[in-house]
Amino acid sequence: MAMSVSNPLVLGIESSCDETGVGIVRGTEMLVNAVASSMEEHVRFGGVIPEIASRAHLNEFVPTLESALSEAGVTLDEIDAIAVTSGPGLSGALMVGVAAAKALALASGKPLYAINHLVAHVGVGVLDGGKLPENLGALLVSGGHTEILQVNSLSDDVRLLGATIDDAAGEAYDKVARLLGLGYPGGPAIDKLAKSGDPKAIRFPRGLTLPKFVGTVEEPGKHRHDFSFSGLKTAVARCVEQYQKRGEEVPVADIAASFQEAVVDVITSKAVRACQEHGITNLLLGGGVAANSRLRELLAARCASAGITLRVPPISLCTDNGAMVAALGSQLVSAGVQPTGLKFSTDSGQPVNLISLVA
Amino acid sequence: MYLLAIDTSANASAALLDISDPRGVLVVDSFTSTANNDHAEVLAPAIESLLGKSNISGTELDGIAVGVGPGPFTGLRVGLATARTLAFVWGVPLHGVMSLDAIALDAVAAGVNTEFVVAIDARRKEVYWARYTASGRLLAGPNVTVAEELPALPVYGAGAGLYAERLIALGASVVEGFEQLHPNAASIGTRAAEQLAAGDQLLSTEPMYLRESDAKVPAVMKGKML
Ligand SMILES: [Zn+2]
Numbered sequence: 154m155a156m157s158v159s160n161p162l163v164l165g166i167e168s169s170c171d172e173t174g175v176g177i178v179r180g181t182e183m184l185v186n187a188v189a190s191s192m193e194e195h196v197r198f199g200g201v202i203p204e205i206a207s208r209a210h211l212n213e214f215v216p217t218l219e220s221a222l223s224e225a226g227v228t229l230d231e232i233d234a235i236a237v238t239s240g241p242g243l244s245g246a247l248m249v250g251v252a253a254a255k256a257l258a259l260a261s262g263k264p265l266y267a268i269n270h271l272v273a274h275v276g277v278g279v280l281d282g283g284k285l286p287e288n289l290g291a292l293l294v295s296g297g298h299t300e301i302l303q304v305n306s307l308s309d310d311v312r313l314l315g316a317t318i319d320d321a322a323g324e325a326y327d328k329v330a331r332l333l334g335l336g337y338p339g340g341p342a343i344d345k346l347a348k349s350g351d352p353k354a355i356r357f358p359r360g361l362t363l364p365k366f367v368g369t370v371e372e373p374g375k376h377r378h379d380f381s382f383s384g385l386k387t388a389v390a391r392c393v394e395q396y397q398k399r400g401e402e403v404p405v406a407d408i409a410a411s412f413q414e415a416v417v418d419v420i421t422s423k424a425v426r427a428c429q430e431h432g433i434t435n436l437l438l439g440g441g442v443a444a445n446s447r448l449r450e451l452l453a454a455r456c457a458s459a460g461i462t463l464r465v466p467p468i469s470l471c472t473d474n475g476a477m478v479a480a481l482g483s484q485l486v487s488a489g490v491q492p493t494g495l496k497f498s499t500d501s502g503q504p505v506n507l508i509s510l511v512a
Numbered sequence: 513m514y515l516l517a518i519d520t521s522a523n524a525s526a527a528l529l530d531i532s533d534p535r536g537v538l539v540v541d542s543f544t545s546t547a548n549n550d551h552a553e554v555l556a557p558a559i560e561s562l563l564g565k566s567n568i569s570g571t572e573l574d575g576i577a578v579g580v581g582p583g584p585f586t587g588l589r590v591g592l593a594t595a596r597t598l599a600f601v602w603g604v605p606l607h608g609v610m611s612l613d614a615i616a617l618d619a620v621a622a623g624v625n626t627e628f629v630v631a632i633d634a635r636r637k638e639v640y641w642a643r644y645t646a647s648g649r650l651l652a653g654p655n656v657t658v659a660e661e662l663p664a665l666p667v668y669g670a671g672a673g674l675y676a677e678r679l680i681a682l683g684a685s686v687v688e689g690f691e692q693l694h695p696n697a698a699s700i701g702t703r704a705a706e707q708l709a710a711g712d713q714l715l716s717t718e719p720m721y722l723r724e725s726d727a728k729v730p731a732v733m734k735g736k737m738l
Contacts, residue, residue: 197729204585204725211589211719215596229601245586248552252593255556260570260601331730495560498553 165479168250169242176476236482240503276481315378350410517701520591521583534709631671
């Protein structure tokens with residue numbers, strides 16, 4: 154098959170959580186990024202309900218594909234390759250996208266790449282500023298994941314430096330927003346309210362920052378670059394209860410600001426330390442929580458003082474979408490990576506070193 | 513004339529049928545997975561091999577028929593996402609068939625002569641079931657209930673094998689040879705071909721979940737916390 158290796162036209166499919174995404178990319182140029190979200194349907198539950206997300210993916214896939222193709226003005230014949238998220242993510246949700254992607258590849262005769270969702274959050278960077286710099290790291294923060302990655306090569310060498318050992322940061326926002334009666338999604342609600350609160354009002358715990366977890370540069374602790382947010386969530390719940398027990402009004406804005414400060418403080422300090430200790434001089438921020446104003450502010454400041462160049466793609470590319478999958482797919486095609494074919498299965502825990510599944 | 517049939521309401525299955533003669537639908541080739549949890553993995557390669565071995569390209573198909581359930585949700589969606597996408601790309605007509613109809617067709621072929629019931633496992637101690645005339649026309653259902661809700665009729669399908677004692681206790685009977693039977697693509701395709709030839713309207717490919725998503729609104733969302 155004659156494939157344009159320098160500027161391949163790649164269609165990417167994403168269904169790992171509650172966004173059904175189809176994006177089309179030519180090389181590092183984005184042609185379309187069509188996304189249908191079932192977010193509204195999860196609002197009353199205060200979090201993503203996997204079965205509801207999976208049902209929505211099935212309904213949305215073909216219409217989203219159709220609109221992506223027509224908006225980009227390309228036909229399936231012209232596509233060089235198809236890429237789909239095979240993991241990590243919600244298993245039932247992943248299966249809808251993977252089944253559809255396989256059918257699309259089979260029906261169109263195009264090669265199929267089964268792609269790592271986390272690495273795709275990094276790969277999307279090429280759509281905003283072209284080729285990624287050397288000495289690259291990535292901080293991914295969303296409702297489904299919180300990781301620090303070292304990206305030596307987008308096509309064949311990505312390592313996990315740290316990750317959450319319990320809740321994702323965005324999940325902690327959602328749970329605390331529920332406690333405070335702020336609705337779903339929690340991130341924007343807390344971010345907004347925090348602006349009118351005092352971030353120093355309550356000193357909430359910073360997860361996994363004790364010396365026994367962190368260790369030293371020479372002798373790193375087991376969780377030096379890892380995160381934990383479930384203790385923080387419990388601390389917020391206890392704090393709210395105490396005000397209520399005393400019959401006092403709950404200072405919601407102060408709690409929101411103090412919670413947000415605890416999350417953002419620990420994320421940014423750990424990310425910057427991981428960068429410094431691994432020779433990372435360029436950091437890319439990804440995931441839906443990249444929209445958080447305090448995270449962006451504090452990360453920018455701490456990166457600047459550490460001499461790290463921070464790159465934040467537009468928010469529409471930071472949240473889950475199909476263009477990021479296409480962008481990584483296009484990089485893999487250009488690097489000569491072999492397609493996965495049709496026989497793979499989804500991997501809800503796909504590790505970052507599996508950038509794409511091997512046939 | 514060729515029809516591709518897909519059903520994932522139980523194990524993943526696919527079949528290629530020659531429907532040139534509606535009174536003698538011919539199953540050219542078929543595939544049924546031996547595992548019940550590998551739908552997303554095996555279905556597309558199976559379809560590729562069915563078509564490849566018969567040297568038929570997707571655009572030559574006269575239609576795709578797919579089982580719309582009821583059945584376990586995750587597997588069911590794999591078949592539906594596959595069928596919808598193939599039909600979209602190839603530009604061929606897409607037809608939905610209620611998955612229990614596949615077993616009804618097999619029951620009629622085996623010579624049933626009364627009204628009967630088809631039942632399969634719905635997990636959570638329930639069965640998916642429907643009631644048919646002796647000629648295999650759907651009378652009622654599909655439903656999802658405990659075995660005790662079934663009428664006292666011959667019961668075909670794996671649901672009968674699973675709850676044999678309880679069905680017999682209520683006056684129903686378990687039909688021998690059918691106690692392990694699940695819906696499969698070859699029967700889905702045959703049923704679709706017969707209905708198409710008769711000019712019947714087939715179903716859309718809306719899944720028959722029969723159950724809600726089971727999501728619960730948390731207490732704190734109802735404003736109990738603050
Ligand atoms: Zn993500």
